[in-house]
Amino acid sequence: xxxxxxxxxxxxxxxxxxxxxxxxxxxxxxxxxLDGNSLGRLPLDTRTRLHALIDEEWANQLIRGWGNxxxxxxxxxxxxLAQVVGALPHEVLLADSxxxxxxxxxxxxxxxxxxxxxxxxxxxxxxxxxYVLQGVLQLLGHPPDALRIVPTADGISVAPAALxxxxxxxxxxxxxxxxxxxxxxxxxxxxxxxxxxxRGALTLWDLSxxxxxxxxxxxxxxxxxxxxxxxxxxxxxxxxPAFLYVHExxxxxxxxxxxxxIGQLDPFAFEPDYVPQPDLRKFLTGTPPVLSLMAIEPALDxxxxxxxxxxxxxxxxxTEYLVALWEQQLEPLGYRLQSPRNAQQRGSHISLGHLHAxxxxxxxxxxxxxxxxxRAPDNLRLxxxxxxxxxxxxxxxxxxxxxxxLEQRYVKYQDQRPLVx
Amino acid sequence: xxxxxxxxxxxxxxxxxxxxxxxxxxxxxxxxxLDGNSLGRLPLDTRTRLHALIDEEWANQLIRGWGNxxxxxxxxxxxxLAQVVGALPHEVLLADSxxxxxxxxxxxxxxxxxxxxxxxxxxxxxxxxxYVLQGVLQLLGHPPDALRIVPTADGISVAPAALxxxxxxxxxxxxxxxxxxxxxxxxxxxxxxxxxxxRGALTLWDLSxxxxxxxxxxxxxxxxxxxxxxxxxxxxxxxxPAFLYVHExxxxxxxxxxxxxIGQLDPFAFEPDYVPQPDLRKFLTGTPPVLSLMAIEPALDxxxxxxxxxxxxxxxxxTEYLVALWEQQLEPLGYRLQSPRNAQQRGSHISLGHLHAxxxxxxxxxxxxxxxxxRAPDNLRLxxxxxxxxxxxxxxxxxxxxxxxLEQRYVKYQDQRPLVx
Numbered sequence: 001x002x003x004x005x006x007x008x009x010x011x012x013x014x015x016x017x018x019x020x021x022x023x024x025x026x027x028x029x030x031x032x033x034l035d036g037n038s039l040g041r042l043p044l045d046t047r048t049r050l051h052a053l054i055d056e057e058w059a060n061q062l063i064r065g066w067g068n069x070x071x072x073x074x075x076x077x078x079x080x081l082a083q084v085v086g087a088l089p090h091e092v093l094l095a096d097s098x099x100x101x102x103x104x105x106x107x108x109x110x111x112x113x114x115x116x117x118x119x120x121x122x123x124x125x126x127x128x129x130x131y132v133l134q135g136v137l138q139l140l141g142h143p144p145d146a147l148r149i150v151p152t153a154d155g156i157s158v159a160p161a162a163l164x165x166x167x168x169x170x171x172x173x174x175x176x177x178x179x180x181x182x183x184x185x186x187x188x189x190x191x192x193x194x195x196x197x198x199r200g201a202l203t204l205w206d207l208s209x210x211x212x213x214x215x216x217x218x219x220x221x222x223x224x225x226x227x228x229x230x231x232x233x234x235x236x237x238x239x240x241p242a243f244l245y246v247h248e249x250x251x252x253x254x255x256x257x258x259x260x261x262i263g264q265l266d267p268f269a270f271e272p273d274y275v276p277q278p279d280l281r282k283f284l285t286g287t288p289p290v291l292s293l294m295a296i297e298p299a300l301d302x303x304x305x306x307x308x309x310x311x312x313x314x315x316x317x318x319t320e321y322l323v324a325l326w327e328q329q330l331e332p333l334g335y336r337l338q339s340p341r342n343a344q345q346r347g348s349h350i351s352l353g354h355l356h357a358x359x360x361x362x363x364x365x366x367x368x369x370x371x372x373x374x375r376a377p378d379n380l381r382l383x384x385x386x387x388x389x390x391x392x393x394x395x396x397x398x399x400x401x402x403x404x405x406l407e408q409r410y411v412k413y414q415d416q417r418p419l420v421x
Numbered sequence: 422x423x424x425x426x427x428x429x430x431x432x433x434x435x436x437x438x439x440x441x442x443x444x445x446x447x448x449x450x451x452x453x454x455l456d457g458n459s460l461g462r463l464p465l466d467t468r469t470r471l472h473a474l475i476d477e478e479w480a481n482q483l484i485r486g487w488g489n490x491x492x493x494x495x496x497x498x499x500x501x502l503a504q505v506v507g508a509l510p511h512e513v514l515l516a517d518s519x520x521x522x523x524x525x526x527x528x529x530x531x532x533x534x535x536x537x538x539x540x541x542x543x544x545x546x547x548x549x550x551x552y553v554l555q556g557v558l559q560l561l562g563h564p565p566d567a568l569r570i571v572p573t574a575d576g577i578s579v580a581p582a583a584l585x586x587x588x589x590x591x592x593x594x595x596x597x598x599x600x601x602x603x604x605x606x607x608x609x610x611x612x613x614x615x616x617x618x619x620r621g622a623l624t625l626w627d628l629s630x631x632x633x634x635x636x637x638x639x640x641x642x643x644x645x646x647x648x649x650x651x652x653x654x655x656x657x658x659x660x661x662p663a664f665l666y667v668h669e670x671x672x673x674x675x676x677x678x679x680x681x682x683i684g685q686l687d688p689f690a691f692e693p694d695y696v697p698q699p700d701l702r703k704f705l706t707g708t709p710p711v712l713s714l715m716a717i718e719p720a721l722d723x724x725x726x727x728x729x730x731x732x733x734x735x736x737x738x739x740t741e742y743l744v745a746l747w748e749q750q751l752e753p754l755g756y757r758l759q760s761p762r763n764a765q766q767r768g769s770h771i772s773l774g775h776l777h778a779x780x781x782x783x784x785x786x787x788x789x790x791x792x793x794x795x796r797a798p799d800n801l802r803l804x805x806x807x808x809x810x811x812x813x814x815x816x817x818x819x820x821x822x823x824x825x826x827l828e829q830r831y832v833k834y835q836d837q838r839p840l841v842x
Contacts, residue, residue: 286518
């Protein structure tokens with residue numbers, strides 16, 4: 001592999017997705033943005049759509065906007081998102097935040113299985129998913145040890161066999177982050193789903209770091225439940241509403257604990273007793289935040305235009321390229337690879353550990369026009385969004401990471417942890 | 422009272438808030454918009470703010486936006502909203518939807534009072550609030566009759582004495598819509614709060630039809646809990662995030678059942694065990710929808726600039742004016758007043774019943790440039806937003822309502838119920 005700047009330029013010339021970068025607002029071309037796994041860039045079509053939504057729909061249609069596309073947006077956008085996660089159109093909805101959706105589905109799954117109360121997860125899961133699970137178990141009267149957290153031996157991965165050993169006939173739910181937020185490790189979804197089903201448990205996947213970057217086939221794998229956010233690789237905008245997936249076989253059996261206005265069979269009948277929608281819409285609760293919700297749609301259209309298979313193929317090339325650069329140019333400077341070596345086992349970000357990771361992160365941002373993110377205690381995450389990140393950016397970022405260490409740029413920042421990392 | 426068009430013009434000339442109408446986007450000046458109690462108009466400052474948020478903050482600051490005002494927005498805007506509901510700055514937060522907040526606070530209130538499980542509400546409450554309450558009781562293992570719904574004798578109001586008779590030593594919570602969504606009746610908040618406290622129960626108020634139109638003094642009344650939406654008289658935009666209020670005396674005692682990322686003591690420490698914030702922030706859960714959240718702030722600034730006392734004073738003048746017009750010009754045509762006659766007992770909308778209300782509603786919208794809303798089975802709601810509605814609009818709307826009946830404009834619409842009313 002040619003690891004020179006010229007080599008990067010050649011890879012960009014050969015990139016069939018290269019033109020998609022021009023579909024995003026990139027006001028500062030110097031900035032190497034490697035945090036699309038936290039907040040994706042603004043698609044130009046989204047900007048156009050939002051301006052129209054504000055200036056024409058809110059201002060002029062006013063309340064009539066609900067009858068002209070707002071009210072069904074959660075379903076309409078859900079049906080598009082279904083294509084990205086291998087679901088049927090009526091198996092996905094946009095609603096609330098990832099945590100609220102996780103709460104709803106987790107409570108529903110436990111209540112549907114009265115004889116079981118154990119939740120199996122692992123130490124790679126996003127901490128706030130654990131908080132939700134802890135809260136649900138307490139709410140339903142189960143002891144804290146009903147949450148089984150399978151440890152990770154290497155800090156990077158957890159093997160299916162380790163999970164299998166924790167799943168038993170008391171297990172109600174196996175709840176995992178499909179792609180780990182820190183290491184980027186990707187669980188084999190179909191294999192673990194089959195494992196869980198063999199012991200009579202349901203599965204609930206957090207796809208936040210998967211969706212838009214790593215293909216999954218939820219329906220074909222007969223995955224039971226899933227949630228995820230839409231502001232990372234989906235480019236839905238800051239805090240855009242999350243999604244939830246429920247396999248159609250479970251629609252009748254599960255009950256939403258947060259019964260609300262939009263999940264009612266006929267919201268405008270104003271009947272005093274709750275009668276849920278017969279389908280997935282029962283999991284809707286309150287009025288959705290329309291501005292944030294509608295922003296997701298043009299971004300999703302852009303992704304579907306590019307095609308997830310091509311996005312994944314480029315992501316694999318880019319993470320392999322970055323790992324090769326790391327091995328040659330960063331490992332000698334104390335950077336450790338904290339993501340899987342096997343490209344098939346990782347998502348679209350690479351984690352690098354370093355003794356001075358926090359200071360390096362700040363120096364990259366403040367002085368070197370590189371924007372990665374930092375995850376405590378020592379982890380730099382380099383998120384690659386194939387729709388807009390170039391090979392040249394990855395090459396340049398690595399040179400800046402060398403500079404940060406060789407010139408000890410990290411020293412002045414190393415005790416400064418900002419509010420948001 | 423001079424009920425001619427000239428009289429309306431004179432009232433508008435004398436209106437000290439008249440200039441605020443120019444602070445809103447009003448692209449169609451012919452439209453008489455009387456649905457600000459469902460979706461408030463777009464303030465011009467909000468449009469400017471949103472364009473900057475999209476084009477500069479999302480596009481250019483990207484993830485750094487979280488460190489530059491997004492992360493604390495729920496608290497910052499909450500502190501401003503606190504001024505509108507008579508709360509201390511740290512007693513109000515913006516988060517989620519009204520229903521999700523109602524769920525959180527209702528579960529918290531019941532869990533904090535193990536010996537009590539009855540919820541007292543009334544038949545004027547918004548139906549989806551009842552759905553949430555029904556769901557909470559079921560989730561916590563209480564029977565359906567733990568929800569006591571005090572009936573309304575006249576369809577318009579419920580007297581404190583009727584509520585008092587339903588509150589006993591088993592009552593955990595008195596949960597009411599402060600301003601009724603249909604009749605506009607306003608409960609005496611301090612009186613009912615004192616009633617509940619005398620029997621050891623907590624109070625939870627839905628302020629959706631109150632906030633921004635009717636002053637309340639939550640803290641002074643020692644009201645325990647409240648929720649509400651921000652897209653009606655607050656003009657926060659379609660589906661803007663809701664708010665929640667918890668009296669400071671309860672911050673330590675109550676627990677959020679939906680434990681999440683933002684309610685954690687240190688979200689960026691990524692610790693596996695949930696440790697809640699010691700204050701109200703524990704009731705935050707997931708990442709907020711930033712576009713929809715930030716839209717609330719300029720609208721709130723505008724309201725604070727106008728002053729809620731002046732807004733209420735104008736609202737009282739306008740609802741009295743509309744009732745006078747009704748009595749002279751609409752009652753003879755079969756319109757019935759379905760709101761309280763006493764101005765002090767009502768919020769900022771007037772409900773009029775009519776045998777042909779649905780057809781009249783459609784004729785007003787489709788043919789007569791008047792936009793009220795319809796609430797089944799026979800109720801036209803005329804929402805008055807004092808920041809932008811004029812007396813001339815009210816006068817003209819009444820003439821159109823006469824036309825709709827006198828010319829039988831309703832006939833062609835009377836069997837057509839649209840999706841969203």
